[in-house]
Amino acid sequence: MSVTVARQRQSTHAFWRRAAAGPSPGKSILAVLLCTAGMLIFPYAVSEYQVLVAISFLTFAIVTVSQVLVWGFGGILSFAQAAFFALGAYGYAVIAGNLDETTGPVIALVAAPLVVMVFAGFLGFFIFYGRMGAFLLGIVTLSVSLMLGAFLNQTGDASYHIGKVQLGGYNGINAIPPLLVEGTPASTQVLYFLTAAVLLAGVAGVALFRFHRVGVGIRAIAENPVRAELFGYNVRAYRLSIFMAGAALAAAGGEFYAIWGSYTSPSLVTMQAVTLPVVVAAVAGRDRPIAAMLAALVYSAISVNLASSGASYALIILGVGLVVVMLVAPGGVGGWVAALVNRLVIRIGTRSAESPHTAASQDDVVELGSTPGSGA
Amino acid sequence: MSAVISVAFQACQIFGIFLIVSLGLSIIYGVLGVMNLAHGELMAIGAYMVAMAVNAGLPLVAGIVLATVLVGLMGLVLDRAIMRRLYRRPTDAIVVTFGISLVVTQAMLLIFGSAQNSLISTPGGEVTVAGASIPTYRLVVTLVGVLAAYGLYALFQRTRLGTNIRAVSSDQDTAGCFGVDTRATFTVAFVLGSALAGLAGALVAPTVSLVPTLGQGFVVYAFVIVVVAGERVFQGTVLASAVYAVLNAVISYQFGSFYGLLALLGVTLVLIRFLPGGFSSLLRRPRVVAAL
Numbered sequence: 264m265s266v267t268v269a270r271q272r273q274s275t276h277a278f279w280r281r282a283a284a285g286p287s288p289g290k291s292i293l294a295v296l297l298c299t300a301g302m303l304i305f306p307y308a309v310s311e312y313q314v315l316v317a318i319s320f321l322t323f324a325i326v327t328v329s330q331v332l333v334w335g336f337g338g339i340l341s342f343a344q345a346a347f348f349a350l351g352a353y354g355y356a357v358i359a360g361n362l363d364e365t366t367g368p369v370i371a372l373v374a375a376p377l378v379v380m381v382f383a384g385f386l387g388f389f390i391f392y393g394r395m396g397a398f399l400l401g402i403v404t405l406s407v408s409l410m411l412g413a414f415l416n417q418t419g420d421a422s423y424h425i426g427k428v429q430l431g432g433y434n435g436i437n438a439i440p441p442l443l444v445e446g447t448p449a450s451t452q453v454l455y456f457l458t459a460a461v462l463l464a465g466v467a468g469v470a471l472f473r474f475h476r477v478g479v480g481i482r483a484i485a486e487n488p489v490r491a492e493l494f495g496y497n498v499r500a501y502r503l504s505i506f507m508a509g510a511a512l513a514a515a516g517g518e519f520y521a522i523w524g525s526y527t528s529p530s531l532v533t534m535q536a537v538t539l540p541v542v543v544a545a546v547a548g549r550d551r552p553i554a555a556m557l558a559a560l561v562y563s564a565i566s567v568n569l570a571s572s573g574a575s576y577a578l579i580i581l582g583v584g585l586v587v588v589m590l591v592a593p594g595g596v597g598g599w600v601a602a603l604v605n606r607l608v609i610r611i612g613t614r615s616a617e618s619p620h621t622a623a624s625q626d627d628v629v630e631l632g633s634t635p636g637s638g639a
Numbered sequence: 640m641s642a643v644i645s646v647a648f649q650a651c652q653i654f655g656i657f658l659i660v661s662l663g664l665s666i667i668y669g670v671l672g673v674m675n676l677a678h679g680e681l682m683a684i685g686a687y688m689v690a691m692a693v694n695a696g697l698p699l700v701a702g703i704v705l706a707t708v709l710v711g712l713m714g715l716v717l718d719r720a721i722m723r724r725l726y727r728r729p730t731d732a733i734v735v736t737f738g739i740s741l742v743v744t745q746a747m748l749l750i751f752g753s754a755q756n757s758l759i760s761t762p763g764g765e766v767t768v769a770g771a772s773i774p775t776y777r778l779v780v781t782l783v784g785v786l787a788a789y790g791l792y793a794l795f796q797r798t799r800l801g802t803n804i805r806a807v808s809s810d811q812d813t814a815g816c817f818g819v820d821t822r823a824t825f826t827v828a829f830v831l832g833s834a835l836a837g838l839a840g841a842l843v844a845p846t847v848s849l850v851p852t853l854g855q856g857f858v859v860y861a862f863v864i865v866v867v868a869g870e871r872v873f874q875g876t877v878l879a880s881a882v883y884a885v886l887n888a889v890i891s892y893q894f895g896s897f898y899g900l901l902a903l904l905g906v907t908l909v910l911i912r913f914l915p916g917g918f919s920s921l922l923r924r925p926r927v928v929a930a931l
Contacts, residue, residue, distance in 0.1 A: 393908075399866045402907075403904070403911075406907070409900065410904055413897040413900050414901075538737050541737075542734050549730065579742050582740075582745070586738040586739065589725075590725075590735070
């Protein structure tokens with residue numbers, strides 16, 4: 264064996280080891296591209312009804328990704344993401360319902376997240392500039408969410424209206440104006456692709472943001488606020504901004520939920536709905552946007568299927584599943600899968616480098632190395 | 640006038656319950672660092688057990704004692720089977736306790752159905768205070784709450800076990816170095832916290848309609864109380880419970896539960912802004928105003 268071959272092999276080994284070691288922008292981009300491909304193919308592989316159902320899954324995935332942004336990266340244990348989601352849905356319904364039906368929905372689509380962002384800014388100002396501790400922050404966001412639910416529930420009286428739109432109390436708002444494409448309501452496919460685009464943009468943004476200078480600062484703050492502050496970061500401003508960004512993303516999810524079902528109700532902000540994004544993010548691994556997205560989709564699919572096969576047992580199975588998963592995979596399933604895949608990458612990568620005949624299998628290796636868990 | 644007195648006694652009862660729920664939560668949070676999302680469900684179990692015991696012909700007192708003990712045992716089972724693996728993993732514990740609460744709620748829905756009104760009546764009749772007739776049971780609940788708080792205080796301050804628990808909650812590693820069995824202490828704390836949840840649930844059982852989510856309204860307040868109590872757990876919790884009980888009774892009586900929740904949030908935000916150390920700091924520094 265010549266020296267060159269040995270060196271070559273060594274460098275190939277080093278390549279696979281590097282590829283398997285920790286997150287990198289390249290891996291994140293690859294993983295996002297894979298997910299994009301999957302979502303592009305999906306509507307052509309299943310029935311239109313399934314596409315329709317999938318849209319609501321996507322909206323839930325958007326909230327979950329916003330949870331990852333705020334909690335996993337920002338270090339802010341927020342129980343308000345579901346509330347922002349609901350506010351996005353209500354915001355869209357109110358704004359679109361008060362404007363004319365062609366331009367109204369488009370304006371609402373842009374305006375609702377901005378309104379929610381301003382609300383989050385207001386709330387966040389008190390939280391972050393009051394220097395609330397982590398536990399307290401959780402409590403305050405939780406009670407704000409539950410309060411929103413309680414408030415919406417008691418708006419049944421006709422006197423509760425914003426412009427032309429009745430808030431509707433327990434029943435919520437019905438007949439929300441749809442998005443119009445050339446004068447007719449957007450088809451299921453168009454709505455699917457729009458929602459998927461928002462989701463993927465969110466995921467890509469969150470996944471790549473960590474490598475950016477500002478993202479690094481935010482991670483530093485999440486890890487140790489005091490240390491980051493001593494390094495000169497404006498901790499409060501950073502945290503407030505990330506909180507607002509997360510609110511806007513969650514609100515965007517809420518809008519599409521409202522468009523999808525053309526209704527919205529206070530059931531979006533029950534105790535269970537409020538804790539769910541936190542729980543799913545924790546199951547996936549709270550700093551793994553791609554894993555969180557997949558977990559949210561899987562969760563939605565499972566809960567819908569369980570619900571149709573016997574509603575009362577669904578949540579029991581789900582609860583048991585959550586407990587078991589957290590006991591088996593501490594720190595989230597995402598990390599567990601990533602570690603597994605990384606080990607596999609090193610194994611296959613170094614073996615295929617040794618025998619050139621199996622080099623063809625490297626295509627598979629690339630795919631393995633970029634499965635969502637590892638890139639997140 | 641009689642309305643004022645009636646609300647005042649309502650506040651006393653709520654105070655008793657808040658005290659028990661938040662001390663239980665606070666012990667678990669203080670020692671294990673776990674935000675127990677299943678606390679409300681443990682309360683509900685306690686309430687259902689009392690209802691079952693009373694319907695089976697037991698006296699209410701026996702039912703309450705039985706419920707407390709059984710929910711405590713349930714805490715032991717939960718701890719041995721699940722929580723034991725989650726010490727020092729507070730994030731995962733959120734998910735797991737959420738999972739437990741899902742399972743318990745749904746299991747109770749399956750077993751008992753969703754709409755079940757209280758099957759047991761409030762015992763003890765009424766007494767008349769300054770023109771207002773007050774159910775005697777309110778006074779009993781208040782008394783039990785205060786006694787439970789005092790009993791815990793004595794346990795924590797005067798016994799070896801209590802000292803161990805306090806040591807572990809303030810510095811686990813150091814306590815371990817001094818020979819405290821930290822894992823056993825964790826278990827004791829979780830069982831104690833669970834039993835308190837059971838007791839609280841048992842006490843409210845005759846006064847509320849029995850639904851699996853009956854604990855949630857109390858637990859939201861209890862979470863806040865744990866936070867604003869500050870580092871002197873007992874004194875802080877007593878003060879905070881009193882403030883929020885009055886708030887809850889007055890606002891809910893006058894304006895309904897939504898405004899009760901609104902007041903909870905408003906008061907909490909103001910408290911945190913001006914009293915970052917919680918109610919405990921009131922006790923240590925008499926001149927609070929200077930600190931503003």
